[in-house]
Amino acid sequence: MHNGTTLTQFIIEEQRQIGASGDFSSLLNDIVTACKVISNAVHKGALIGIQGSAGSENVQGETQKKLDVITNEIFIKSNEWAGHLAAMGSEEMDDIYSIPRQYPKGKYLLVFDPLDGSSNIDVNISVGTIFSILRSPKGMSQEPVTARDFLQPGTRQVCAGYAVYGPSTMLVLTSGHGVNGFTLDQNIGEFILTHPKMRIPEDSTEFAINASNERFWEAPVQRYVDECLKGVEGPRKKNFNMRWIASMVAEVHRILIRGGVFMYPKDTKDPGKAGKLRLMYEANPMSFIVEQAGGASSTGRERIMEMAPADLHQRVPVILGSKNEVNRIISYHAEPPKASEAAA
Numbered sequence: 001m002h003n004g005t006t007l008t009q010f011i012i013e014e015q016r017q018i019g020a021s022g023d024f025s026s027l028l029n030d031i032v033t034a035c036k037v038i039s040n041a042v043h044k045g046a047l048i049g050i051q052g053s054a055g056s057e058n059v060q061g062e063t064q065k066k067l068d069v070i071t072n073e074i075f076i077k078s079n080e081w082a083g084h085l086a087a088m089g090s091e092e093m094d095d096i097y098s099i100p101r102q103y104p105k106g107k108y109l110l111v112f113d114p115l116d117g118s119s120n121i122d123v124n125i126s127v128g129t130i131f132s133i134l135r136s137p138k139g140m141s142q143e144p145v146t147a148r149d150f151l152q153p154g155t156r157q158v159c160a161g162y163a164v165y166g167p168s169t170m171l172v173l174t175s176g177h178g179v180n181g182f183t184l185d186q187n188i189g190e191f192i193l194t195h196p197k198m199r200i201p202e203d204s205t206e207f208a209i210n211a212s213n214e215r216f217w218e219a220p221v222q223r224y225v226d227e228c229l230k231g232v233e234g235p236r237k238k239n240f241n242m243r244w245i246a247s248m249v250a251e252v253h254r255i256l257i258r259g260g261v262f263m264y265p266k267d268t269k270d271p272g273k274a275g276k277l278r279l280m281y282e283a284n285p286m287s288f289i290v291e292q293a294g295g296a297s298s299t300g301r302e303r304i305m306e307m308a309p310a311d312l313h314q315r316v317p318v319i320l321g322s323k324n325e326v327n328r329i330i331s332y333h334a335e336p337p338k339a340s341e342a343a344a
């Protein structure tokens, strides 16, 4: 059960604790409103004819679902008007979105994936929204913001969060003082604090990876997964379980609740791509949340949150979750390749 603390109360209490201006709290409330509107749309699904393809492609060259476009619009409309933001960036928009002239500009940047896992929409599997708040280097000046202003390492995030639209709609947030989870009470339209101070168990026997890519993985990942599959007869001397939902938000949420490792590693399937997931609006916000909950998040070779972004839509390998499992995978990446691999 819960003590009935609403997200609004929590944000105001947090604002007092960190001495934030009302500006940040008000921005967060506008983001939360967008998530409530998206939750409503997602849960209506086929009833309001918003499933299926939008007949367009995003900057990633991926077919956009109608809901990808609709949820992007919801985020823009909910956050452009209040004067907290200088600009926004989205998985669904090639370029940044500057705040229109008729609205005041603020000191924050918002970057988001409005509907992650949208390929699951038509098959009624959990999807989510991921967002990250950065400070604009231009501050409150009226100087135009460019895409370069977004290219900040994940350690500079002011706040990161996700909404997961599943059997219940939950919002999970961090602003650097731990991770807290809120469940949407549809009857009153408020998010209620149900998961205070979320922590990821340091050890785990559950891993998530798209195993159909096994032949494309690098040796350290192949070794880690192979050892998990060998179970109690293998070097790990214990059995493992596997999950793959193809919705990063749902995977990360499961890891926050019961531990585990999520991997979308670098692979040779498309050598031109550094990975599948995007640094600015998937890997960085999720890494902030995971680290704040006592987990770890790495490319296998470096801490994701310390990467210097080169592009708003940059892709990155992602290995995150229970600290001791992630550190094991990092150690495998640090070992010199075996002669057979080196020769390959």
Ligand code: P6P
Pocket: 116, 117, 118, 119, 210, 246, 247, 248, 249, 264, 276, 277
């Ligand atoms: P695959 C969803 O499209 C996403 O970006 C992540 O949410 C998810 O983890 C991954 O891609 C799924 O990828 O290759 O299994 O479809």
